Amino acid sequence: MGFYSANTPEQKRVKQLTGDININEMFKNECNTRGIPIYNAYNIQKRLIHEVEQEQLVGVKQVDDRLMELLDERGKNKVTHRYVDFVAKEDSASRGTIPPRGDEKSSLPPKDQIKIPPRARDGQTFPTDDELPERELLKKIMLQNKKIINQNKVIIDLLKKQGEKDD
Incomplete structure (x- = not known):
């Protein structure tokens, strides 16, 4: 299983430029060159x-x-280079993000043209009682009668138990 980072490219870039919890060495050196104290680097x-x-x-x-901008505001010494140009942008922007899909032609038709067939049982129709042959109709009635008889037996047993408790 893979690990997915919820950090945005902007958050990754800040960590890459300045460091994570501790400030990285490149950023410390840049702040020293500009005459920025370490507490201002954290700020x-x-x-x-x-x-x-x-x-x-x-x-x-x-x-x-x-x-x-922040480095120029806080800096006491003028520096000719841009610090951010020393740190590669590609790594922070592309890691953890899904690359855009290419414009290659697929062999599948567009989604609106794909028709999904119904399941087999959704396609069948069941005959109504009028359409059933007489033999099938009698089987259905007998099954219903068996269910009713079984329910009645359960009720009679419960009533007998209640009657025994009352005596």
Whole structure:
């Protein structure tokens, strides 16, 4: 059996860029280069996670852009490169998601043209009492009478037991 992760691509991207519970080394080094203290790095990570959970950031690109904004706001030193370009996007966006279906032609007709036949017993019709031959009709009546007789025997036995208790 497989394991299905409920994380969205945005959540995966935040974890990939900043780390999970502990901040990863690349993000720590980037924050040190920009002159951002470690507690602010944790604050940036929490801010990104919060905005993704509140669905303010939709898409991996928005997560990248927001991280760069936060790094630029908090950073004391100017840096010429973009941190998010060092981390591969393909891994975070594609893992755990079902790839889109190709446009290949299948040999099956469209769903609206497929007719499912009824089950065998749904297709049969049962004759009514008027259409039954006389012998079948007598068998049916005898079976009903047997059922009634058996029910009456059970009732008589229960009444006998009640009568014995009253004596």
